[in-house]
Amino acid sequence: MTTRGKTSPAPETDPEPNPHDIARAIVLRQLTMAPRSRRQLEDKLRAKGCDDEVARVVLDRMQEVGLVDxxxxxxxxxxxxxxxxxxxxxxxxxxxxxxxxxxxxxxxxxEQIDDESERDRAQALVTKKLRSMHGLDAAVQTRRLAGMLARKGYPSALSWSVIRAAVSDAPEHQRD
The missing domain is CATH 1.10.10 (Arc Repressor Mutant, subunit A)
Known part of the structure; x- marks a missing residue:
């Protein structure tokens, strides 16, 4: 930019940005997308080439202010x-x-999840899935329901008791 024939000095650009600022920006960007654990943020900083000590300092500060918990x-x-x-x-x-x-x-x-709420959730899942399995043989229903609950991490004893009760209560398996 010129003013009466004189050129103003170019704005100074920092040739080497502060690594703490870069790390802080990466962490804040990650946290705006979704909540993250400290290790997820450490992994992201490492993947971006951030020094481990810089990452530790930045994440400690973020933890102090409650952004990483x-x-x-x-x-x-x-x-x-x-x-x-x-x-x-x-x-x-x-x-x-x-x-x-x-x-x-x-x-x-x-510890937020007690046995009763886990059983209730399993029953709700089985009831919902059973609606889409109308007309199938009881053995097929049982096998599919057991697989679904196993994939979701339910203990087998709980799964079998919930499934047995639901399948036997299904109107199509009632004996007149």
Whole structure:
């Protein structure tokens, strides 16, 4: 830009941006997309080439201000995955482990689910699935329902008791 024949100096550009600022921007971008565990954020920073010490400092600060909270994250995952996908405690524990939540924190979050609520959720899943299986043989229904509950992490004893009750109560399997 010129002013009366003089050129103004070019704005100074920082040739080497602050690595802490870069790491902070990456973390904030990740957190705006979805909640994340500390390990997920560490992995992302490592993948972006961020120094481990810089990542530790930035994540410690984010944890201090409450933006990174594995306990809250684990609780949110347990509530949403149990309600939305109908996952049992075993599958939820595996999901939390996969997302980098330590076992102690995961166990605390899983305490939200008691045996009765897990049974209720299994019954609801079986009832819903059974509606789409009308007309199939009881053995086929039982096998498919058992597979569904197993994939969702339900214990076999619980699965079989819920399935037996639901299939035997189905109107098509009632004896007149």
């Amino acid at each position: 594995d306990e809250a994250y684990a609780g949110m995952v347990v509530r949403s995955q149990q309600a939305g996908r109908g996952l049992a405690r075993r599958a939820l524990a595996q999901e939390l482990r996969r997302k980098g939540v330590d076992d102690e924190t995961a166990q605390e979050a899983l």
